[in-house]
Every structure is written in structure tokens, then in C-alpha cells.
Amino acid sequence: MTAARTATTDTARTATTATRPLPPAPGVTHRFVTADGIRFHVAEAGEGEPVLLLHSFPQHWYAWHHLLPLLAADHRLICPDLRGSGWSDAPPHGYDTDTRVTDVLALMDTLDLDRVRLIGHEWGSWLGFMLCLRAPGRFSHHLALNITHPWPLHRRLLPNAWRYWHTAPLETPLLGRRLLRHSPGFTRQLLRRGTADPAVWSPEELDEYARSTAEPAHARAAEQLHRAYALHDIPRLVRGRYRRQRLTTPTVILAGERDATLPPSVLAGADRHTDRLRVQVIPGAGHLLHQERPDLVAEAAGALFHG
Template sequence: MPLTTTEVASSQRERENMTSTINPIVNHTLRANGIRQHYLDSGSGPVVVLLHGFPETSFAWRFQIPVLANKFRVIAPDLRGYGETDKPASGYDKRNMAQDLIALLDELGIDKIALIGHDRGARVATRFAKDHPQRLDRLVVMDNVPTRVVAQNMNAQTARAYWFFLFHLVPDLPEALINGKEAEWLHYFFADWCYNPHAIEGTDFDTYVKAYKCPGAVRGAMSDYRANAEDVKQDLVDADTKIACPTMAIWGEDFYTVGGMFDMRTVWEGMATHLRAEPIAQCGHLPQEEQPERVNTLLLDFLGTWKG
């Protein structure tokens, strides 16, 4: 049933409240692990790090940062190859991207964190959890099937659903075809991947288009995918090592390539020792943008005992 005008207005007010905060969101850059990294910083207290996915940037967390910053110091970097962070020719395997975060934290004098990753950011977060368990108190992974699990379940059906994985692996061709068509390219993903195909429109959509029109931005995102073979190789080495810290897996029930194709509870029970599983109804691939109120409630509850 369509929302009434009153319901739409009420929802809009709730989202506006989420983006208004007494804690300013400050843009910073610093050099760490050999690249210039851009990150958003807001609030004070125990540190919570947010890692975005594809096809997004740190802008994806605009509904979470103001809410979380009331209790925590929130840091949201642009991953290597994305947004305002450098887009070098190499270094996109998830072990090195996790090292990007370690270097960023070291520069900021931060030891232990709570880590939240969505999509590609969840792949970085998973590698971070396995490579640097001493730096992690708790982990949230959002709408992500681990790289190794996707590879091990690749068949004709999976390949059709994950066609973009394969397309992005082709050298140079995606960049050539997407150049000048960034808006059309992004609109396809946002409309297809969201339960409500109009979830990301207007100035929010324009912000993403602007980011991907920047020199090297599409190539950076493609490079993230082109590290797939190395990522799988890394993941196979410690496949039997479970993530030890408390872990919450969140996913949209209505995204066909994740909740629609995989038993996500079982998948993440195979990845983490202490798992909390939280599917979100009427939600696609971008829970933090599609259902921000529900996501924020889950995050605040899960992070509630994080004291730094």
C-alpha cells in the first residue's frame, strides 16, 4: 500500500532529524599506508569506524553519523579508490585495504575500535577482524556474502546475479563504457538494488554522480573488484578461523543476490563465533540508506556496551 502524504512527511522529518546534530561532521585528510586518505570525523568517546561499500562513498553514512556521534567518536573513511581518497594503480587486496585502516588509526593514535562495514567495506572489515583481532572489540557486517563464499558457490545462477563482479574484472572496458554515462550507470544499481527504486534520488543521487565523475573514480572502484582473485586466495588460507569478537550481520531481505540467494544466518555462523543475525524486511542492498531508522536502532543496541 502506498504511503500517505502524512506518512511521507513524517518519514522525511525523521530523516532530517538524523542529519541534524550538535556534533559537527569534519572532513580530514592524512597520509597513511602510502596514500592520502579522506575521512569524516564526528563526536567523542569510544571509536566506531564506518566502511562504505560500492557504489558509494563515506556519504552513505549520512543518516548514521549524527546519531552515533551522540555517544561515540565516529570515523568514516573513503576507501582506497573511492571518494576523496587516493586512487593508486595497486593495493586493493583486502589485506592491504585493512592495512589502510590500521595506518589511519595509528596516525590518529587510536587503538581498539568497533567496526561497521557494508558491502565492499564489509570485506575489508572481515579481513581486518581476522588479521588484527587485537584492534577490534565488535564487528557489524551489512548485506555482504563473504568473497570466498561467493567464489565457492559460483554457478550459472550466481553468475547471472553477480554479473557486475565479472564485468568489473575486465581490464579497461568498464571505464570506457561508463565514461560520460556515470548517472545512467549509478541509476541502474540504485534502482535495481533498492526495495524502493526511488530510495536514492535528487541531491543524494547527484552527490554520488559527482563523486564518480572525478578522475580515476570509476577505475578505483573497478580496481577494488579486480583484486578478487587475491582476496579469495587470502580468505582460503584462514577459512577455518572464525571471527572471535561479537559480530552482527544485517541484510536486506529483498536483495536477490544476498538474502534471496544465500542463507545469511548460516553463512555468517560459519564466519563468526558469536553471531547476532538481523534481516531487515522491505529492504534491498543498502540498509543504511533504505531503512536508516531500523539500522540505527540495531547499531545503538549492539554498540551499547562499547566503552572504549
Template sequence: MNKIEGKFNFEHHTAIVNDIRLHYVMAGSGEPIVLLHGWPQTWYEWKDIIPALAQSYTVIVPDLRGAGLSDKPVTGYDKLTLAKDIYLLVEQLGFKEVSLVGHDIGAMVAFTYANEYPEDVKKLVLLDTLLPGFGLEQLMDVANGGMWHFGFHMVDDLPEALVTGREYQYLNYYFKKLSYNPTSIKEEDVAEYVRQYSKPGALRAGFNYYRTLLDDGQYNQQYKEHKLTMPILAYGGETSTGDYLRQSILAITDHVEGGSIPECGHYIAEEQPEFLINALTKFLSQS
């Protein structure tokens, strides 16, 4: 039993899906909910959320392909492949219809999953992201005020070469810069993420999430031809995406709630866990 297992007492499992090994955490019983993490995080992002949800639901929390204890193949980081990984995991676990909660890259995966398998998604929650093809490209446009790291991460090989050996300095920059309160992500949590992204292949996999974004945006254009019918909740932190995420998907759904979370930056599950628990509990329990 490692330190994390001993501290939080979650059940850890692995499954072979889509020709790779995925690590995932499970807790609770009842209707299934899948929580999908962002970058540079792992399943561990949800540690403060899982216990509350597990009181009423079966909570499934994977490490995405390339992250944490999951395999880190060279390819397969487009959001369609990542969504298929999770869909096959859900299928292998014996579930059909699930609710999806995704943050950052995980929200992009959840959005793709919901569009590819709409009959199998009961409810969809998107947290602090902009979606490829639905506004993300503007955020990636550095020349017009976009965020610099998108371009940097998309360069072949160079980010890995520059960041290797400096994982703490690089990842900690994001946790401090993108948080409303820089102390909300504790040093022990940063250390866990650094430990995971210091493993062989992990940085490359993380940057590959970004290297596929323009292709993801092109692929996602087809989703504008129809509307999602499941209820959707979309929240951003007030100093991050705010209400823009919710507004960006109004054209393709008639069922979106949410808005901007006060005193919160990018890392909602860790900055405002009580707010998120309350919002998820209310949304998921609605008939």
C-alpha cells in the same frame, strides 16, 4: 566549506597512510567506531547514521582508497591492502581497539581487518554483502544465475571506456535496481556519488575493487582455520542478501546476530536508517 560540509557539519580530515592520502570524516567522542562504505558510494553513504552514533561514540568514516576524496593509485585494491590502510589510519589517530561497521565492499574490508587484527577489533558489523571465499563466488557465477556486473567489472579497461561520460546512467541503474524502494536513494544523493565517481581514476579504482575478488577469495581460505571471537552482527536486506550473509559465517564464529531486514534492498544505511541506527545502538552498547 563545500555543500556537503555546510549541510551536515561533519569534520573533514586527511591523513597519509600506507603511502597514500586518505580522506575521512570524524564526529562525536567516546569509544571509536569505523564505518566503511561500499561501491558505488563514499563516506557519504553514512550521513544519516553518523549523527546518532556520534552522540555516544567517536565515529570515523573514511573514503576507501580509490573513492571520494582519497587518493586513487593504480594498485592496492585487494582487501588486505585496503584493510591495512584503515588499520594504519586508526593507529595514526591514536586508537587501538575499534568496532568496525562495513557495507558491501566495505564489509569485505572490515572482515579482513577483523581476521588480520583480531585483538584490535571489539565488535564487527557486516551489512549486505557476500564475502570472498565464503559464498561470493557463487554470486559471481553468471552461468548459474549469478549477477552479471561482477564479470563486467573484472574485464581490464573496457568498463571504464564504456561507462565514462555515462556515469549517471550506470550508477543510477544500481541504486534503482538494488533498492527495495527505488525512491529511497534521493536524486541529490545519486548526484553526489556520480560527481565523485566522475573524477579522474575513480571508475578504474571502483572496478579494481572487483578485479581483486578472486584473489581475495583465495587469500581468505586461511581464515577458515580459526574462529573470530569478537561479537558479530550481520544483516542483509530482504530483497538482497537477506539472512544468507549471517549464515555464511556461522562456521567461523560463535557470536553472530542479525538476519534479514524487512522492506530493504542492498543500501541499508540509506533505505532503512532508523532500523540500522537502532540495531547498531543496541549491539554496540551490549557488554
């Protein structure tokens, strides 16, 4: 699978998508498919059992380019740009978690994926938990990077809420989109701050994500994504929305020992809601494990998927 391919099921677009060239990634192919009324860009690599990889903000499919070569020999790796990111459509609305879950399930249907293994990072991992709770039969395993589960202990989470200071301007109407459009250094700094060693980033990688989030439709989408989480997901957590739900999908949370946003200490509390989840802490790593230690992410994926 070394030649690029593009397959389009529908030429209609709900919003202007990116026209920038795709960043290079050897062995990766690209196509566009329409699902849930959205034109999605999907990057793929490898052959074998399907693995769905869900990126976070402010990244897109390219977030996985260090990990893909480590897993492609044994897996078909499917990396969509989620609604409002990368080269997928960025409609004016629909950035709440429930809609994004529906997006992913519809995309799986369009791609004829009955059941997949799942890898996600932060926002993508949170989406992964919601997918596993809504449609557990469609996900055989879930590797969640740098995210908490749906049953955090408030006494541990609340003292660390200050670590999410950067979300306050992003979720503020009009301010969030202006910040991303006109201050690309903010995006670069978020990514640098997220890693224990900022040297893991190349200038080209930082520039790619800064340019992507600065596009008007993407900046608006990011603002709506953060605001929807603040208005819907946080109140659900406070009210204990998920306390009657049980996770049946075998899941591993990989945490960075030096994660400045989500320290491993907040990851307790799921015992009463699942016996299929365990936490593994990566020494010396931060909040972007797929960027910092793709080798250990690949090792954890192999152990989970084939253990």
C-alpha cells in the same frame, strides 16, 4: 563539532584527488591525513567511543550521512574515504583486499585509534571481516551490512552468482573504467537497483556518486577493485582459505529481506568458525540498509555495542 576543519599531515599526493565541493552534512568535520603512503580524507562527527565506518562501491564517506545523526550523541564517528574513493588519493595500484586492510590499520595508527567499533557496508563489511581476522584485538564489535561472511556454503552461494552480473563489465580491463566514466546512468541504476524502494534516493545523492565514480582516477580504481576481488578473493573462498581461521569479534550481519544481490539464504555456514556471529534480517529492505533503514541500522548498532 560544527565548524569545518582541515588538518594535513603531508601535502604530497600520489594521485589527483577530487576537487568537487564536499556535500553538506550538518555536524560533520573534515580533515586529511597520510597513512600507508596514501592521503586519506576523513569525515568525523560526534563524541564518545570511536566507531569506524567503512563504505562500499560506488559510494564514499557521504554514504553514512543519514546514519551519523542517529549515532553521534554517544559515539565519535570516523568515516574515511578508502583508497580510490571520494576525496582520498587514487593511486594506480593497491586495490586488493590485503593492501586495503593494511591501509585501514595504518590509518587507525595515524589517528591514534587503538581499538574501535566497526560498521561496514558490502565492500566495507568484507574489509571488516578481514580486519577482524588479521587484527582481532583492535575491533571490539563488527556490524556488517549486506555481505556474506568468509565461510559461505558453496551450494547456496553458487546458484546466486548470477546476481553479481554487474561486476563482469566492471572488472574487465579498460571496459570497467570506460563504463563508469562515460555512462553515469550505470552508477545511478546500480544504486536504484540496490534498494527495495528506489524513492529513498534523492537526485542529488545519485548525482554525487555518479560524478564521483566518473572521475578518471576513481573509475580506474573501481575497475581494479573489482578485478582484484575476482582474481584473489573469489579463489580464496573456493579453496577454503579461511576455514582454519576463527572469528572472535562479536559480529552481527544485517541483511535485507529483499536484497536482490545477496539474499539472506546465502548467509548460513559460519557456525563451525565462530560463536560470535548472528544474522538479523530487515523485512522489506534491500542491499543498501544504511540508505533505506538507517533507524534500524542505528538500533542494531546500539544493541551490539552496548548489549
